[in-house]
Amino acid sequence: MAVKVITYADQADKADDVYRILRQGHPLLRQAKYFWRLFGLANWADAIYATDLYSVGYFAYWLKKILGKKYVIRFAGDSAWELAAAKGWTKDYIIDFQDKKYDKKIEKLKNRRKKILAEADKVIAVSRFMALVAKKIGVPENKIEVIYNSVDFAGGLAFDSAKVEAIKNQFGGAKKIIMTACRLAPWKGVDGIIKILPDLIKLAGPVSFLVLGDGRQEADLKKLAKDLAVGGRVFFLGKIKREEIMNYYKAADLFILNSQYEGLSHTLLEAMSAQAPIIASAIGGNPELISDGEQGLLVGYNNRKELLAAAGRILMDNNLAASLARQAKIKSGEFSWEKTAAQTAFVLNQVCYG
Known part of the structure; x- marks a missing residue:
């Protein structure tokens, strides 16, 4: 499986198959650059794996609409609930938040992330709890895979x-x-x-x-x-x-x-x-x-x-x-990078090649 990566970065370091969008500048310009680069890479790719729901996931959603590209979403948190809670718009628990109706600004957030998740070819939930949240949002159970986070990402952890x-x-x-x-x-x-x-x-x-x-x-x-x-x-x-x-x-x-x-x-x-x-x-x-x-x-x-x-x-x-x-x-020790990577690669291969 060949992989190309697009990411936001603070420095424009060069690396093969890694495309960095600098965080400096106006957010709308930064997002436009990201989408344009992602659009170009999508023509090369069989599928898109988005590790962020609201921004990158939304781009992947639209690229599926425009180009018919499959995409997989990593679901680690409910951005709609987090934003509403941070702004003081709700004090409801995240599970209760899924079932209640709110004003337009909150419902807009909820509907956007529901579209992104429901249209994904697979949703990788980082825990059984997040799988439950995904189901409550409206993702079909057969689209959800639970793959835990790893503790030793990118070379492990050390102390001095x-x-x-x-x-x-x-x-x-x-x-x-x-x-x-x-x-x-x-x-x-x-x-x-x-x-x-x-x-x-x-x-x-x-x-x-x-x-x-x-x-x-x-x-x-x-x-x-x-x-x-x-x-x-x-x-x-x-x-x-x-x-x-x-x-x-x-x-x-x-x-x-x-x-x-x-x-x-x-x-x-x-x-x-x-x-x-x-x-x-x-x-x-x-x-x-x-x-x-x-x-x-x-x-x-x-x-x-x-x-x-x-x-x-x-x-x-x-x-x-x-x-x-x-x-x-x-x-x-049960939460190794090797296990997480292998399970993720298996899901991506399923989406790409059936």
């Missing part, structure tokens, strides 16, 4: 022992290090973690909370930490380069993912691979990675009582923390 120690010395010392890594959006539940810190400090002793990632909620979260008198214990570190991220997981005494919704979390897979003790919300694809009491502890989304109890258990019981981390590491 010296840098891990530097992080521990900077933020740890006599304090336990808690971390989360996510986009700072309302459904990621970072506020819920900050809210338990005063009681957690009383229960388990001094902690530092590292927040990796950025987003529109950052100012509100900083204010919340200050209002709760834990501003000096919460550190907003912004986006961390991929080659550095494992150092933070390895330095953490506890990783928390308190989100309302996850397709299949890459950060959770990374934390598992790094042998960080984990607490995750029992939603979306998280229970497909973490069995409660085995690879980590599962809690209700933003359930402060459960979150506090689980954090206290892990921070005060080294044997429990070590056991959870060890089993998480073993489980992460």
Whole structure:
């Protein structure tokens, strides 16, 4: 199977069969360049594999209409729900969101992504949970294939022992290090973690909370930490380069993912691979990675009582923390790049050649 790739990029690096559209410039011009390049490549290709739903997926939808090209969509998240939730247009859970009727601006978003998914020749859902969402949106079950994300994409993950120690010395010392890594959006539940810190400090002793990632909620979260008198214990570190991220997981005494919704979390897979003790919300694809009491502890989304109890258990019981981390590491081995690539290639071959 021959493959050509088109992608957005910050630099115009040259590589055979990889076509980069620079992110600089006006978004409409950038998208027009992407579509024109994709149009040219579509004439060469038997099928298009789109890993983004709204922009690239929409282009693929139109190229099927214009050229009759088959396309496959990777479905990792519901962009309609994410956008509506980020803008405060809805507070409904993602499953309930599929069944309810809303005003025109939300229904327009929902209808667009339904068209893109329903017209696809195959939809690759990244978890059983996302397969359920796809079915609720209206994708026929025989078009859906579940292929999990991998933890070792593009050469694997590594850590630097010296840098891990530097992080521990900077933020740890006599304090336990808690971390989360996510986009700072309302459904990621970072506020819920900050809210338990005063009681957690009383229960388990001094902690530092590292927040990796950025987003529109950052100012509100900083204010919340200050209002709760834990501003000096919460550190907003912004986006961390991929080659550095494992150092933070390895330095953490506890990783928390308190989100309302996850397709299949890459950060959770990374934390598992790094042998960080984990607490995750029992939603979306998280229970497909973490069995409660085995690879980590599962809690209700933003359930402060459960979150506090689980954090206290892990921070005060080294044997429990070590056991959870060890089993998480073993489980992460099931999510290999080789398996993901092979399963994806099989689906693409089916679409192209029957």
